Amino acid sequence: MATIGVKEVAALAGVSIGTVSNVLNRPDKVTEATAARVHAAIEQLGFIRNDAARQLRAGSSRAIGLVILDVANPFFTGLARGAQERAAESGLSVILGYSDEKVEREASYLDLFEEQRVHGVLLSPAAEPGPRLERLRAHGIPAVLVDRLSTDTSFSSVSVDDIRGGATAVGHLLAQGRRRIAFIGGPLTIRQVSDRLHGASEAASAEPRASLEVVTVSALTVAEGRRVGRQIARRDPAARPDAVFAANDLVALGVLEAMLIEGTVKIPEQMSLIGYDDIGFAGSAMVPVSSIRQPMALMGQTAVDVLMEEASGAGRAAQHVVFQPELVVRESSQR
Structure with missing residues (x-):
């Protein structure tokens, strides 16, 4: 034909x-x-x-590339939704990829976006992305970090103060009278996780009678939270923490599920629980889970705004938008 x-x-x-x-x-x-x-x-x-040919003539496409860490995490889908809504206002579409926290997969998406000459890239990085983003910028493709402040501040970013978020979570648990706190999160190579732990450690160290146990997981998933939760529930009562701060809500929901299944630890009577992100499932759980809220949709929208300014070639300095986290208290942490 x-x-x-x-x-x-x-x-x-x-x-x-x-x-x-x-x-x-x-x-x-x-x-x-x-x-x-x-x-x-x-x-x-x-x-x-033939849009591909048109893009070659124009020098760039009408698409924005977005790479997130985990497409199954409602925080990132909420962020992506906000980015899509804002991009559509400018006649742009968003091409979504997820790295699954793997640096090599992240790199393959960035290569694809460079080949497609996208209008710009939004990246929630699995590791320090500086050299790879430098190459994008050298080819005229602006990039903005999302949910992460890079050590290379020449790249614009939109993030949340995760150190403050971690400190807020543990401060709340301490205010509830809890002193044996466990932080569950990982991998610690993910900057957001390490920052939340940093803030948690600072808050715990300010209370002489408090201790902070660090329990690492291989991924921020419900399954990993359930696995660690079972281990904690099966400990001798004297060796259990009396509070858990999970690095995200998926892990917190897994911990909650394990406690309910095992039936040996009552939340919040015997153990307080708080997560991070404030996804929709946190508030609708059998025991509604307290959380540290991030403005996920607003972060996506703001990231597109910053990217559009950079793509306009205005030549302004890199922007670093840092949102403040918000404590949302629910039944899981109230004694």
Whole structure:
């Protein structure tokens, strides 16, 4: 079957190839009647524009590349939704990829986005991304870090103060009279996790009678929270923590599930529990889970705003937008 191109559309509509191009790319330059004839020809012929070729001519696409750590985590889907909504306001789409916390997978997405000449890249990195983002910038593709402040401050970022968030979580547990606190999170190579632990450690060290046990997990998932929760529930009562701060809500929900299944530890009577992110499932759990709220949709929207400013070539200095976390208290941490 022969390929239908602009030439065939122009012939059927009785206009020049340039007029068809204007209808597709600069509709303000043609009359409504002419545009209507061209669109009728497009529909009749089943013409599909070669967007890849158009992108090569324009120098970049009308898409933004977004790489997140975990597509199964509602925090990141909420962030992506906010980015998509803001991008659509500027006629842009968002191409979503997830690294699964793997540096090599993250790199493959960045390579793809560079090949596609995307309008810009939003990245929640699995590790320090400086050299790779430098290459993107050298090829005219701006990049903004999301949910992470890089050590290389020449790249703009949109993040939450996770050190303060960790301190707020443990401060709340201490205010509830808890003193044997366990932090469950990992891998600690993820900057957000290590920052939350940093804040938790600072808050715990300010209370002489408090102790902070660090329990690492291989991933921030419900399954890992359930696994560690079972181990804690099966300890001798004197060796159990009386509070758990989970590095995200998925881990916290897994811990809660384990305690309910094992039936040996009552939350919150015997153990307080707090998570991080404030995803929808936290508030609707059998025992509603306290959490540290991040403004996920607003972060996605703001990241696109910052990226659009950089893509405009205004030449302004890198921006670093840091949102403050918010304590949301629910039944799981109230004695």
